[in-house]
Amino acid sequence: MDKVRLAVPDFKPSSTDGQNAALLKTFNDTLWNDLDVSGVVELVSKSFYPLQVPGQPPEVNFLAWNVPPPNAAMLAFGNLGVSSGRLTVQGWLYDVKNTQSPQVLGKQYADDAPSDAAVRVMAHKFADEIIFRLGGGIQGIAESQIYFVSDRSGHKEIWAMDYDGSNQHQITHVGSISLSPRISPDGSRLAFSSLTKTGWELMMYSIDLNRLLSFPRLGGTNLSPAWSGDGTKLAFSSSRGGEPEIYVADASGGNLHRLTDSKGPDVSPVWNRKTNAQIAFVSGRTGLPQIYTMESDGTNQQRMTDQGYAVSPNWSPNGQFLTFSWVRKYGPGEPGASDIYLMDVASKQWVQLTHDGGRNDFPSWSPDGRHIVFQSNRTGNLEIWMMLADGSKAQQLTFSGRNSQPNWSWK
Amino acid sequence: MKQKSTKWLFLILALGALLALGACKKKAAPPPPPPPPPPAAPTASISVSPNSVQAGQSASLTWQTSNATDVSIDGIGAVQANGSQTVSPSDSTTYHLVAKGAGGTQEATARLTVTQAPPPPPPQPTVTDEDLFNQSIKDVYFDYDKADIRGDQQSSVQADGQFLNQHSNINVTVEGHCDERGSTEYNIALGDKRASAVKNALTASGISASRIKTISYGKEKPFCNESNEACWQQNRRDHFVYQK
Numbered sequence: 001m002d003k004v005r006l007a008v009p010d011f012k013p014s015s016t017d018g019q020n021a022a023l024l025k026t027f028n029d030t031l032w033n034d035l036d037v038s039g040v041v042e043l044v045s046k047s048f049y050p051l052q053v054p055g056q057p058p059e060v061n062f063l064a065w066n067v068p069p070p071n072a073a074m075l076a077f078g079n080l081g082v083s084s085g086r087l088t089v090q091g092w093l094y095d096v097k098n099t100q101s102p103q104v105l106g107k108q109y110a111d112d113a114p115s116d117a118a119v120r121v122m123a124h125k126f127a128d129e130i131i132f133r134l135g136g137g138i139q140g141i142a143e144s145q146i147y148f149v150s151d152r153s154g155h156k157e158i159w160a161m162d163y164d165g166s167n168q169h170q171i172t173h174v175g176s177i178s179l180s181p182r183i184s185p186d187g188s189r190l191a192f193s194s195l196t197k198t199g200w201e202l203m204m205y206s207i208d209l210n211r212l213l214s215f216p217r218l219g220g221t222n223l224s225p226a227w228s229g230d231g232t233k234l235a236f237s238s239s240r241g242g243e244p245e246i247y248v249a250d251a252s253g254g255n256l257h258r259l260t261d262s263k264g265p266d267v268s269p270v271w272n273r274k275t276n277a278q279i280a281f282v283s284g285r286t287g288l289p290q291i292y293t294m295e296s297d298g299t300n301q302q303r304m305t306d307q308g309y310a311v312s313p314n315w316s317p318n319g320q321f322l323t324f325s326w327v328r329k330y331g332p333g334e335p336g337a338s339d340i341y342l343m344d345v346a347s348k349q350w351v352q353l354t355h356d357g358g359r360n361d362f363p364s365w366s367p368d369g370r371h372i373v374f375q376s377n378r379t380g381n382l383e384i385w386m387m388l389a390d391g392s393k394a395q396q397l398t399f400s401g402r403n404s405q406p407n408w409s410w411k
Numbered sequence: 412m413k414q415k416s417t418k419w420l421f422l423i424l425a426l427g428a429l430l431a432l433g434a435c436k437k438k439a440a441p442p443p444p445p446p447p448p449p450p451a452a453p454t455a456s457i458s459v460s461p462n463s464v465q466a467g468q469s470a471s472l473t474w475q476t477s478n479a480t481d482v483s484i485d486g487i488g489a490v491q492a493n494g495s496q497t498v499s500p501s502d503s504t505t506y507h508l509v510a511k512g513a514g515g516t517q518e519a520t521a522r523l524t525v526t527q528a529p530p531p532p533p534p535q536p537t538v539t540d541e542d543l544f545n546q547s548i549k550d551v552y553f554d555y556d557k558a559d560i561r562g563d564q565q566s567s568v569q570a571d572g573q574f575l576n577q578h579s580n581i582n583v584t585v586e587g588h589c590d591e592r593g594s595t596e597y598n599i600a601l602g603d604k605r606a607s608a609v610k611n612a613l614t615a616s617g618i619s620a621s622r623i624k625t626i627s628y629g630k631e632k633p634f635c636n637e638s639n640e641a642c643w644q645q646n647r648r649d650h651f652v653y654q655k
Contacts, residue, residue: 156631177631179595199626200599221603221627224596237600242607244600265558265600282597288556289597309556311594325594361594405595 004134006041007048007065007072007096008032012055014081014088023087023119024080030120033164034127034142035076037395039370039388040135044070055079057092057103066096073097074104076130080119087114091126093133105129120166141366145409146373147171147181147190148384152401158192158205163366163373163386163408165397172205172212180224184231184251185273185410189213191225191234202236202253216253227251228296229273235259235281235296237267246281248296259298265289268312271296273410274319280304282311291324293345304348309338312362316389317369320345323353323389325361325374340374342389353391364408365389373397373406453479455510455517459498463524469499470523472506479510479517500525540581544653547574548583551609551649555590558604560612568609571651572616582654585609587627588634590643595629602627609649624654 010028013020036043048069054060054077065072078091093105107129109122121143128140144163149156153170158181161168171190172178178194190205202222204215220240227234235248241258244265249256260266264284272278280293288309294301304310309327316323322345327338337357343350354360358378365372373386382402387394457474464470473495476482483489485507487496498504503524510517549567551560560568575581587602606625614620634650635642 221599223599239603244603265597265604267600268596284556309593311597
C-alpha cells in the first residue's frame with residue numbers, strides 16, 4: 001500500500017508573545033518526527049513547499065500543494081500562540097485534492113501553563129489524530145511510553161521515556177541491580193526483577209502512587225515477569241523448585257502454577273496478548289537457548305527456532321508475529337552477531353530486521369504493531385533504538401549511560 | 412677355780428686400801444653443785460611459699476622459732492616467735508630472720524624470687540578461617556552455555572568439598588557467573604544452574620545444604636571486560652565467597 005503523501009509546513013505564530021518561538025520549534029519538531037516515524041505517511045520534504053504556508057483555513061492555496069513539486073495528497077497546518085498566559089494550538093488536516101470539502105480534521109488544544117512539555121503533548125495528540133485517520137483506524141503511539149534499564153545513576157534501575165526518547169526519567173531507586181521492566185496493560189504498575197540480599201525477586205512498582213508495592217518473596221531466582229493481556233496474570237521464570245522454570249501467578253503474586261519441567265533453563269516468557277491463551281518463552285533444554293510457544297496451561301510446547309542462539313521473544317499485539325534476538329549462525333569462526341528477527345507464528349517463516357553486525361536484543365512491540373524498540377551496541381555503547389517493523393527508519397533514543405531491555409507500553 | 416677368785420679378792424682389797432688412803436689423808440669439802448645446764452640455744456626456721464612469684468603477686472612468709480625472746484626479720488622488724496605474713500615485694504628478696512635468746516642467736520633465711528611479668532608475646536600472624544578459605548578454595552569454570560561440571564574441574568570440586576568437610580564451621584556462598592555474550596535474562600538463569608550444579612555436587616559429598624548459599628549474577632558482575640575467549644572463560648565460573 002502506498003503511503004499517503006502528507007505535507008506538514010511549520011505551524012505559524014498566532015500572537016506576538018516572546019515565548020512563541022521556542023514553543024513553536026518544539027511543536028514543529030515533535031509533530032514532524034511523530035508523523036515521520038509513524039510508518040503510515042510519506043512526509044513531503046520541506047524543500048518542495050511553497051514560500052507562503054497557511055496558518056488558517058482561509059490561507060490554504062490548494063494549487064500550491066496538490067501538484068508538483070509538493071504533489072501532496074494531504075496537508076496538515078495550523079498555528080500556535082501564547083496570549084495572556086494561555087497557550088493555544090489550532091491544527092487542521094486537509095485533503096488538498098478535495099477542494100470542495102477538504103477538512104478531515106480540525107483540532108484546538110489549550111493550556112494555561114505554557115511549557116515545553118505541554119506543547120510536546122499537544123503535538124503528540126495532534127499527530128495521533130492524523131495517524132488514526134490516515135493509518136486505517138489504528139491508534140497512534142505518539143503518547144506511548146518506553147520503560148527501560150539504565151545504569152546512569154550508578155546502579156541498574158528502571159527508567160521511562162516518551163516513545164520518541166524525550167523526557168527520560170528514573171523510576172526506581174532500589175540501589176541494587178534491577179532488570180526486565182514490564183509495564184502492565186493499563187499502565188498503572190511496573191513489574192521487574194531485582195537482586196535482593198536473598199536472591200533475585202520480582203518487584204512491583206505503582207506508577208500512580210510512585211512507590212514499590214508489596215509483593216511476595218518467592219525464593220530461588222525469579223526473573224523476567226510478563227503480563228497477560230487482561231492484566232490479571234504474570235508469567236515469569238523461577239528456580240524456586242530447583243531449576244529455572246516458567247510459572248504463572250496472579251498479578252498479586254499468589255496462586256502459582258509451574259508450566260515447564262525441563263532440564264535446561266526456561267526463562268523470558270511473553271503472553272500472546274490477543275488471545276491470552278499462549279505463552280512464548282526461551283528454553284535451553286536442547287543446549288543453546290531456543291524460542292518455544294505453549295498454551296498458557298503449559299501444554300503443547302512447540303519449538304519455533306531451528307538453530308543458533310535465540311532469546312528475548314516478544315509477541316505482536318495482533319497475535320500474529322514473534323520478534324526476538326537470534327544469532328543464527330553459531331559456533332567458532334562465525335560472526336556471532338545477534339540480530340532482531342520477525343517470525344510468523346503460524347508458518348514459522350522469518351525475516352531478519354537488523355543487519356549491522358552488532359549485538360541487538362530485547363525487541364519490544366509498539367501498541368500499534370508497527371514499531372519495534374530494542375537495544376543495540378552498534379555505536380559502541382549499549383543504547384535503545386526504535387525502528388519500523390520492517391527494519392527501516394532505525395532511530396537512536398538514548399545517548400548516555402548504558403541502556404537496555406526496553407519495554408513498550410500497551411497504549 | 413681357785414686362781415680367779417684369788418685375783419678377785421686381791422682387787423677388792425686393793426680398792427679398799429685406796430679408799431682408806433684417800434679417806435685417810437684429810438677431811439674433804441662437800442663437792443660443788445653441778446653447774447646449771449646452759450640455756451637452750453634458740454631455733455629458727457623461715458620459709459616462703461611459693462618461693463617464686465611474678466611481680467605484683469604475693470607469697471606467704473612463715474617462720475618458727477623456739478627459745479628466743481627477740482625475733483626479727485630484716486625488712487619487717489620485730490615479729491612474734493611464730494607467725495606468718497603475706498608479702499609482695501617488687502623485687503627478689505631474702506628474708507633474714509634473727510632469733511635471739513639466752514642461749515644465743517639463731518638465724519634463718521628464705522629467698523623469694525620475683526620475676527617480672529613476661530612481655531606480651533608479639534602479635535602472631537594468626538591464620539584466620541577466611542585466610543584459609545581464600546588460600547584453599549578453588550573456583551569452578553564452565554564451558555560456553557553449559558552448567559554441568561567439566562571433567563577437568565572435578566578435582567577442584569572435590570578439593571572444595573574436602574576443605575568444607577574439614578572446616579565444618581565455615582559456610583560459603585556460590586556465585587554463578589556468565590560471560591558477556593548472550594542475553595541478560597538467560598544468563599542469570601544459566602548462572603543459577605551453574606551455582607546449583609556445584610552446590611549439588613558438594614551436598615552429594617556430604618556437606619550440609621544449609622552451609623551453601625547460591626546466587627546468580629549472570630553477566631552482571633564480570634571479572635574482566637575484554638571480548639576474547641581468555642576473558643570469557645574467566646567469567647564463566649562459580650565463584651566461592653566466604654560467608655562472614
